[in-house]
Amino acid sequence: MNTERDVMEEADDAAPVEMLAQLFEAHGWPCEQVSEEEISGEIQGSWTSYQLRCVWRAEDRVLQILCLPEIRVPDAKRRHAQELLTLINEQVWLGHFEMWSNGGVLLYRHGLMLGDEGMLSIAMASQAIESAVAECDRFYPAFQFVLWGDKRPREALEAALVDAAGEA
Template identity: 35%
Template sequence: MSLAETCLYSDEIHPIDIVETLAERHEWEFDRVTEDQIAMAVEGQWRTYSLTLAWSPQDETLRLICTFEMEPPRHRMAELHDLLNRCNDLVWTGAFTYWSEQKLMVWRYGLLLSGGQTATAEQIDRLIASAVSASERFYPAFQMVSWAEHPPCEAINVAIAEAYGRA
């Protein structure tokens, strides 16, 4: 049975139930924090990313945050924020922000499911993949600005563009 069929024929189509099924299928470490929230670890090329997905029934939004630790030198914060703006100009499915108190780089996105709509397993899988892909794509640029002291206009050039077609 496919993932879509597994979720389609289950008694509940709660978005976090779908995420939990995806995490099991991908063999990601996860913890069902509450009925409406799940936390998991997804291994990337550069590092392991912490993802949290939470369902908000009040505003019918499935919220995703993908984080990784980062503690840039204080004197590089202006350049890092410049780079964040440049990164956000290149993506349409979420946005980066830096949470200085927690020392976390954050990718966040909210999937609006108003009017009783339900997300499909494929949508949620794509949502998670997009978060990890964006983090992987821009991670080298964040490092170059923070630690190698490259200017943001140069560091953004190392962000690997999405490839289309076949090799």
Template identity: 50%
Template sequence: MLDEADHDHEPEAPLDMLESYFSAHGWTFDRHDDEISATVKGSWTEYEIRALWREEDGVLQFLAFPDVKVADHARAAIYETIGLVNEQLWIGHFELWSSSGILLYRHAALVDRDEDDAVLSLDAAQLLIETAIDECERFYPVFQFVLWGGKSPRDAIAAALIETQGEA
């Protein structure tokens, strides 16, 4: 999380706020017109995160790609897994792009307007980014257990989401 020394907490245009956030974290990013993308190192894999701004609708679409590509023969099991995983999410959802077999996390957020300009607060930016990364990290093993471990979707969720108690 950023603290007051890192950012003045003034809301900014959505992509400007995300650019500031990415810069503050030292993440590599690219920005073009109404889109920004960054690469983030997670504990399981490297994630591409991407935001697309739709000015006319006031919607910021946020995507995270956990570097999982699904072959045609595994799609039925992954669709079942996605259904079970999405039941556990409080914001956003996972989906599979049918044309490419790419797994992704997606969330669309309505953005507040300050007078006539759309603005995104630091808190809202953190929520979007951290939730996407956290959910990708939490469920990455589930998808890997199904794809590479031969587990059923229910067994994969049970194996990956074991709650540990205490400290080692």
């Protein structure tokens, strides 16, 4: 099994899906290359496992990263979930959270513009994936508080951020 250091020594930059496949392999994360433009995998976070989908749009030279916690919002909770998403997105520097209208699936989405060559470095790939998982972990408790703890969105966000700040 390759380590991240081995991957770094093998190639400085590579096509995005190829580099992500190498990164997943180096970490032992299960993944599937869906096509030349898409890779899908699973990563264990602090609270749950996340489905990760990365889609390469060569014509735009943009790599879209989708990180999906196993959360579906029931119709009765959609208004509160949308309010929470608005509050959370005010706290996020890169990417954003959204809820798909079809099925109420929550996700984190971030797009990386890769420049004229459209190449991805191992450092950039690692940082993007780690950031996506970290953001999902950071706000996962807030979603739980709203969806299953019946807290109001602002109260849920405050409680989640206090809990996260208190963890070691």
